[in-house]
């Protein structure tokens with residue numbers, strides 16, 4: 004494995020130091036929970052090894068209400084990140100090929116690269132409203148293709164596939180005898196009703212998600228993958244056992260107790276998302292130097308500067324952080340030009356979001372060559 008650090012992680016807010024950022028619009032999740040704000044009873048918890056697939060009650064909760072799925076189709080992992088690693092390292096060798104919808108969350112690209120697999124990219128463009136070209140995707144399948152990798156709702160753009168296109172991609176995987184990995188880490192943050200878990204639609208689809216983004220619990224490091232394919236599950240379990248045997252019992256227990264009460268927390272999370280989104284939408288409509296494709300999911304958007312040729316990206320990002328205390332995710336985190344930027348609008352409180360957006364406008368004032 005040829006590991007290389009990813010810009011999105013190397014330059015992440017936690018690596019920069021949270022205390023060095025006043026207005027953090029670089030996160031892709033809702034506000035992080037503080038432990039004291041969750042009602043928990045943990046005194047009787049045995050700090051033992053636990054079920055290798057993960058706490059059964061938690062796995063049951065994850066697939067509850069999803070047709071065709073039961074707890075045996077769910078494997079708990081250390082965040083969605085390790086689920087992605089388990090899948091890539093179980094399915095790929097350096098002789099294999101995969102198709103990645105691009106841009107994408109960096110791990111979905113970097114792990115296959117570290118393995119040495121060949122990759123065909125299906126590029127999403129602003130001009131095409133970030134929608135993938137399904138015919139090009141089908142054409143990209145080769146004899147040694149193992150899977151198609153998509154993130155949906157999409158990071159960094161917030162694009163939602165039409166249900167028809169999701170079904171088409173799954174059909175392609177079935178017909179070609181390959182898999183489709185649907186990174187659904189933002190599924191519960193769809194602005195309309197979420198689609199069914201992709202894994203519930205076909206044994207060729209693998210779903211991945213976690214409690215990080217929608218619930219603001221990224222520090223729990225609790226995620227999962229879902230597949231109805233028993234042979235695949237056996238492989239993924241073998242990988243999990245070799246990497247970390249089990250999840251942390253503490254993380255599992257906190258996630259279980261939180262999800263059992265999720266409706267209690269969800270109402271205020273949703274209200275916060277909506278209030279902040281309205282502010283973002285108003286601001287961007289009035290900000291004549293930017294344009295965007297309005298997102299359909301996630302808590303991010305990926306606008307771009309209209310006059311890219313006259314835009315001094317280095318000056319902009321430097322001023323934005325140093326003078327205005329504001330951080331966004333620059334395009335290069337996603338292998339895109341830096342006149343694109345990811346803005347996360349639901350991690351900060353309303354006031355901080357307003358100040359961060361004002362900071363972006365102020366930095367834009369000073370970042371064009373005259």
Ligand SMILES: Cc1ncc(COP(=O)(O)O)c(C=O)c1O
Nearest residue numbers: 082083084108158188213215226
């Ligand atoms: C699309 C996507 N997948 C997976 C992850 C990893 O999330 P976690 O490991 O915290 O669940 C992220 C984090 O940003 C993401 O954006």
